[in-house]
Amino acid sequence: MDETYKGGVEEAIKNTIIDVAVSHHLVSKYTSLVAVDVTPARTTDHSSTEQAPAAVQDQASIAALPKTATIGQLQILFGLTLLTIAGVAWRYRNRMA
Amino acid sequence: MKRMRIVRSAQAVLITCVLAIGFWQVGEGSWIYVKAELAQYLLQRAWSHSLAGETAVKPWPWADTWPVARLVIPRLGIDQIVLEGAYGRTLAFGPGHVESSALPGSSGTTLFTGHRDTHFKFLKRLLPHDEIVIEAARGKRIRYVVSGSRIVDSRSGAIALDHPQTSLVLVTCYPFDSMMFGGPLRYVVTAERDAIGTGD
Numbered sequence: 001m002d003e004t005y006k007g008g009v010e011e012a013i014k015n016t017i018i019d020v021a022v023s024h025h026l027v028s029k030y031t032s033l034v035a036v037d038v039t040p041a042r043t044t045d046h047s048s049t050e051q052a053p054a055a056v057q058d059q060a061s062i063a064a065l066p067k068t069a070t071i072g073q074l075q076i077l078f079g080l081t082l083l084t085i086a087g088v089a090w091r092y093r094n095r096m097a
Numbered sequence: 098m099k100r101m102r103i104v105r106s107a108q109a110v111l112i113t114c115v116l117a118i119g120f121w122q123v124g125e126g127s128w129i130y131v132k133a134e135l136a137q138y139l140l141q142r143a144w145s146h147s148l149a150g151e152t153a154v155k156p157w158p159w160a161d162t163w164p165v166a167r168l169v170i171p172r173l174g175i176d177q178i179v180l181e182g183a184y185g186r187t188l189a190f191g192p193g194h195v196e197s198s199a200l201p202g203s204s205g206t207t208l209f210t211g212h213r214d215t216h217f218k219f220l221k222r223l224l225p226h227d228e229i230v231i232e233a234a235r236g237k238r239i240r241y242v243v244s245g246s247r248i249v250d251s252r253s254g255a256i257a258l259d260h261p262q263t264s265l266v267l268v269t270c271y272p273f274d275s276m277m278f279g280g281p282l283r284y285v286v287t288a289e290r291d292a293i294g295t296g297d
Contacts, residue, residue, distance in 0.1 A: 068269045069278035071129075079124070086113075089112050093109075
């Protein structure tokens with residue numbers, strides 16, 4: 001670029017700069033970098049499946065409903081089992097020792 | 098002799114631990130049922146405020162839901178307050194109104210779900226032609242008559258919400274008396290609006 005001050009031909013210098021910059025991927029006065037994403041995050045051929053829920057919007061999927069059973073019974077049973085075990089262990093603890 | 102004493106105290110500690118966990122589990126399990134009953138009392142109070150014109154009355158200060166309807170089944174002596182939103186956190190206190198379905202009192206299909214071992218335990222005793230009365234906002238009463246019940250696999254089934262008639266669908270888990278929870282089957286009761294006996 002300093003060649004311009006030295007009286008070089010503008011056009012010739014510009015071409016030289018572009019040649020060098022393009023071949024080496026450089027950012028210069030006449031060139032810049034553009035990034036192109038070749039792998040789109042969301043491909044267009046999936047749009048049909050994405051739109052599918054809209055078609056069944058007037059239906060409530062039962063799977064989407066919450067599970068309607070509590071762990072209460074199971075917990076009480078588990079607790080009572082532990083209490084029984086503790087009781088039996090207490091009863092026979094002297095024999096075990 | 099010393100070794101025996103260590104063994105004995107280890108036994109005592111172990112038994113105490115098992116005892117403590119046992120009490121904790123029984124307490125925790127029972128609390129689910131106590132909470133389900135207790136909450137309904139507070140909800141009945143919140144509901145009477147709702148009828149007096151207030152909207153979205155919170156049954157207790159930190160509640161993240163509010164009563165939307167009152168569910169009455171005369172034959173079974175059922176009188177429950179239905180909460181907005183069918184999530185685990187609301188279902189612990191009362192049946193929940195599925196937000197994507199029609200509001201109680203408006204036309205369309207209204208969907209309620211409840212726990213099969215607390216609030217919606219009565220679903221198995223519900224018979225065709227049973228009367229269900231829904232008291233919606235501002236005291237509007239709608240009579241429904243049970244048309245039938247079926248067991249649906251939640252992995253494949255769906256409930257149509259575009260039913261032309263005003264209907265009420267009650268959903269709970271199935272089988273009722275199973276210890277295990279989280280199964281795929283659901284018990285679905287359908288009731289149609291009774292055109293003749295619609296009061297105000």
